[in-house]
Amino acid sequence: MLSVERVIVMPPLLGCAYYPEHWPQERWAVDAALMRQAGLRVVRLAEFAWDRMEPQPGVYDFGWLEQAITTLSAAGLQIVLCTPTATPPPWLTHAHPEICRVTLDGTRVSPGARRQACASVPAYQEAALRITEQIAWHFGEHPAVIGWQIDNEFGVGETTRCYCDYCRQGFQDWLAERYGSLDALNAAWGTQFWGMTYRDWRHIPIPGITNEPQSPSMRLDYRRFSSDNWVRFQRQQIALLRQYAPGRWITHNLMIRHWSLNYWRLAQELDFVSYDNYPHGLSDPCEVALNLDLMWSLKRRSFWVMEQQPGPVNWHPQRPPVPPGQVRVWTHQAIAHGAEAVVYFRFRAGRFGQEQYHTGLLKWDATPDQGYREAQAAAADLARLPDLARPASRVGIVFDYDDLWSIELEPVQRDFRYWDLVLALYRVFWEANVPVDFLPRGCDPSGYDTLIVPAAILIHPGEVDAWREWVARGGRLIVTFRSGVRELSNIATDSPLPGGGLSDLLGVRVQDFCAVPAPGFTEWPEHRPGTQVQSVKGDHTLTYHLWAEALSPITAEPLYRYGDGLLAGQVAITRQRLGAGEAIYVGCWPVNFGELFHRQGWIAQKSSRLEQAQLLGGDGTLWRVTLNHSLQPVEGLAGLEVRYERLS
Ligand SMILES: [Zn+2]
Numbered sequence: 001m002l003s004v005e006r007v008i009v010m011p012p013l014l015g016c017a018y019y020p021e022h023w024p025q026e027r028w029a030v031d032a033a034l035m036r037q038a039g040l041r042v043v044r045l046a047e048f049a050w051d052r053m054e055p056q057p058g059v060y061d062f063g064w065l066e067q068a069i070t071t072l073s074a075a076g077l078q079i080v081l082c083t084p085t086a087t088p089p090p091w092l093t094h095a096h097p098e099i100c101r102v103t104l105d106g107t108r109v110s111p112g113a114r115r116q117a118c119a120s121v122p123a124y125q126e127a128a129l130r131i132t133e134q135i136a137w138h139f140g141e142h143p144a145v146i147g148w149q150i151d152n153e154f155g156v157g158e159t160t161r162c163y164c165d166y167c168r169q170g171f172q173d174w175l176a177e178r179y180g181s182l183d184a185l186n187a188a189w190g191t192q193f194w195g196m197t198y199r200d201w202r203h204i205p206i207p208g209i210t211n212e213p214q215s216p217s218m219r220l221d222y223r224r225f226s227s228d229n230w231v232r233f234q235r236q237q238i239a240l241l242r243q244y245a246p247g248r249w250i251t252h253n254l255m256i257r258h259w260s261l262n263y264w265r266l267a268q269e270l271d272f273v274s275y276d277n278y279p280h281g282l283s284d285p286c287e288v289a290l291n292l293d294l295m296w297s298l299k300r301r302s303f304w305v306m307e308q309q310p311g312p313v314n315w316h317p318q319r320p321p322v323p324p325g326q327v328r329v330w331t332h333q334a335i336a337h338g339a340e341a342v343v344y345f346r347f348r349a350g351r352f353g354q355e356q357y358h359t360g361l362l363k364w365d366a367t368p369d370q371g372y373r374e375a376q377a378a379a380a381d382l383a384r385l386p387d388l389a390r391p392a393s394r395v396g397i398v399f400d401y402d403d404l405w406s407i408e409l410e411p412v413q414r415d416f417r418y419w420d421l422v423l424a425l426y427r428v429f430w431e432a433n434v435p436v437d438f439l440p441r442g443c444d445p446s447g448y449d450t451l452i453v454p455a456a457i458l459i460h461p462g463e464v465d466a467w468r469e470w471v472a473r474g475g476r477l478i479v480t481f482r483s484g485v486r487e488l489s490n491i492a493t494d495s496p497l498p499g500g501g502l503s504d505l506l507g508v509r510v511q512d513f514c515a516v517p518a519p520g521f522t523e524w525p526e527h528r529p530g531t532q533v534q535s536v537k538g539d540h541t542l543t544y545h546l547w548a549e550a551l552s553p554i555t556a557e558p559l560y561r562y563g564d565g566l567l568a569g570q571v572a573i574t575r576q577r578l579g580a581g582e583a584i585y586v587g588c589w590p591v592n593f594g595e596l597f598h599r600q601g602w603i604a605q606k607s608s609r610l611e612q613a614q615l616l617g618g619d620g621t622l623w624r625v626t627l628n629h630s631l632q633p634v635e636g637l638a639g640l641e642v643r644y645e646r647l648s
Helices: 025-037 063-074 090-095 122-139 165-179 182-189 216-244 263-268 285-299 326-336 370-383 401-409 418-431 463-472 502-506 593-599
Strands: 013-018 042-045 078-082 145-149 249-251 274-277 303-308 339-344 395-398 436-439 450-453 476-480 508-515 532-535 541-553 557-562 571-578 581-586 588-590 611-617 622-627 642-646
Touching (some): 042 339, 063 122, 090 122, 165 216, 216 401, 263 285, 274 285, 285 326, 285 436, 303 326, 395 418, 418 436, 418 593, 463 571, 502 571, 502 581, 541 557, 541 571, 588 593
Parallel strands (some): 013 042, 078 145, 303 339, 476 581
Antiparallel strands (some): 532 541, 541 588, 557 571
16 A cells, blocks of 8 residues: 655756866857756756865855856756865865875875865864855855755765874764763773773774774774764754755765765755765666665655766776666666656766766767767656655665674674675565665654564664564564674673563574674584574575574574574574564575565565556656666566556
């Protein structure tokens, strides 16, 4: 059953990123006309143009931008303006070399690229706020400007974390705020290990080059602090834009597979999130869909694709070609997952700078490239459809950055990656065309039928109480291995595993946990937990890898037992019935989660080999979008083709 709650209906828009500062002024009107001919309606400007806006300290020049906006809006284009703080101008880094980030090994990075600045340095913060205030004051109420993008891609190129002296002091202050007293910090971190009891906040180190790893508690908190630091930096700009640009929305463009920023927190103060969709940075259409669903979930509402890959990209180490039809399919896939706008990056391929091998909608010589024709085709498709919005999902998957970081710091099994686990679980639903939302830790699962909790390693006190009530009302909770293992400060719990009340809710205890060595690891060949689990009924075998836990059911029933190796005969997967629902614990990592879910009836067999999604029309209609991601015809749909069907 589809529900219409939580839906915001907006018309899907297409647009492009444009750099008037890269092209002679006489091109602007020509380009604007070409954009309109392609059916584009919005254009994003100025995210890297600080040097043009403020050529000398305190000397501002917005005339060129005013002229560009006038030309583009005269052609009927709406404008998204950016604050330009990702690229501090040369005069600023020259006057204040301390604004440049310091890497883990203590090296100060050189200017000349982008995102070289550290958010902790006062000279950068002050200059960034001055230019933000200036651009906001100039264009805040400009009738053509519909909204604002803060900065550009916080964290791109591994730039979230800096290790300068300002960050050290910022971290120490952040810790004082979080823990209140050194006694509390020492206890939370367990600093007695290797004799690290702190008696002065200024003695607390930050991550650096050491002969052995530093405290996992300190390093997890440094990840949190570094993320919070950019959330704070963004908040300062939001405050100025709210003041000078009333009635305009504010967003930031988030990235694929980006884990150094806590996007739940970064999204909180934005009106909606935007997302830079570069499928060639991801493994396949399923991982593209996961990222799109995560973007929708961050604000539980439609989002923008602020940069859409229009063809081959410079930063890819292989730079594979993009077959004809693919850009149009990517555009519709984004809309199928809840995008209300798709903005191609960029309008014309750059003739200079670091991204010359990045395709545009136009080639270097200003003739249309393949992406131009496909944007035009997508615009024509959308013109025939009503406004579309994504309905609510019935399946939720918990996704958490602190859990990701804790496991990233100590994977135990080198190949154990939290993201891979989330993707493996997501794939089960994507392949069956069951829509999925992502949820933060501490969420209320009301409204969902199924909640998947992958490796929730950190214990959030009280969280399980809401889950228990929801299960009793009929929810199906599926918790995996490595859940409820550590306190929030990243030290092991002293409760039986899984901790935090999970053991009681799931009716099971973890007796032992094992990393599963990779097949290529040949030492001590008999020291292996095993490779397979068998259903208790004896009719099904699953292969597992990476992780295995021996379970002792208390009140739960065993569903699978280990079939071989050191764990042979022990329980691997359990189910506890509770009220009208059930709570399942999966103690090992199946190579194919789908086999388990289908066999247990937790998901229906897939009905199509094509990706399908349902969308609600603003006019009350219901639509099914079908996407063929392959070059070959599948089930009557041509290769790289899209079909919209009205269901009601
Ligand atoms: Zn710093």
